[in-house]
Amino acid sequence: MALTLEIVTPEARVYSDTIDTVVIPTTSGEVGILPGHIPLLTQVEHGELRVTKNGQTSLLAVSGGFAQVEGDRVHVLAEHAITEEKIDENAVEAALKRAEEQLKAAKDIDPQQYEHLQNLVRYSGVQLAVKRRRR
């Protein structure tokens, strides 16, 4: 029996395939999901999502959202999600640097902007971590 994994963001459907297992980063730690998992609805954290299909593991970087397991279907609703191959290391690094500088430079920017930047920094960090994992 196989699982069907679907990852969607408001902008597009990022991933949709049948897989063997998936490990999802949630607010209460990583959750590994195998076929036959009981129905589950949980909050997703920034982190790497590991998908195993035919013994091959592929990685995705995701940021905040939700995951639902329902029978043999797994749905992930994320704000951002990107597959390993699509991560542009240089671009992410540049974005990370910019965001960090802004965070440092401005002490009293409004909290929303601050949170946005922090999210950006965390998501960028996750993307880099995913990209560099193989080396």
Next chain:
Amino acid sequence: MASTRDIRRRIKSVKNTRQITKAMELVAASKMKKAQQAALSGRPYAELMARMLGALADRVEESHHPFLAKRDVKVRGIILITSDKGLCGALNSNVLKLVTDIKTPAKYAVIGRKGAQFIARTRRELLADFPANDRTTFADIKTVAEFMVKQFLDGVVDTVEVIWPRFRNTLAQVPTIMPILPLSSVKDVIADLHSDAGVVASASTNVKAVDSQMLFEPDPAVVLDALLPLYVNREIYQHALDAKASEHSARMVAMKTAKDNATKLLGDLTLEYNKARQAGITQEILEIAAAQFAA
């Protein structure tokens, strides 16, 4: 009658105009296609969110989330979505007419320069304005949405509503006003998501039977409270995409009309030019003939 040279000059300028409007029409057409695609690609997300909320709605007794709390409306909060650039027919003025009709006190957050200019000119209260990029990203709209939600939670405004040109088809865009916050109930939210996703609501009923023993982490109330802001962001994002599709189709139609008008004008001018030219030649022949007779 204008001289042939004047007419020739006018023909040249009309031809130029036609070329420009034609190019703009083609650009708008391709952008419109992209914008429509983007508006549709939000569907799976809406569908999934409806599913999750459906599973939650049965488990959580009416949540005490501030989004669901009813309050007296003193000041309305309105997110106005317009375009940055003009040349799109009556699109913006139709939307702004809706704003003029609002007589109760309201504060505005505006996406797009046209709207911001209007609010400033008519001395309405502008809380913030944001640029309307050609590619509407979720992150951009999220800042707008979160800004407005914060005003709502802080009590600066008592509602959050969106005014935008709703895309009906390429020829018709309907200016629409829609309340977002406060949410009336989780059930309404689900119904709304279903209509966005383009599925019939009955599809959700058979799901409920399956997940009778669903596990929630950390617990249903927390998950629901985290989902609702996401819903609000998504809703506003969807409207922004819709507005973008409207803008490009309105521009395409406006440019097509302009192009057609230029073509017609060109026909008239060419006729006039030929007449003037012929009259000139006839005149010259007459003069030569008259001169011969005289000799």
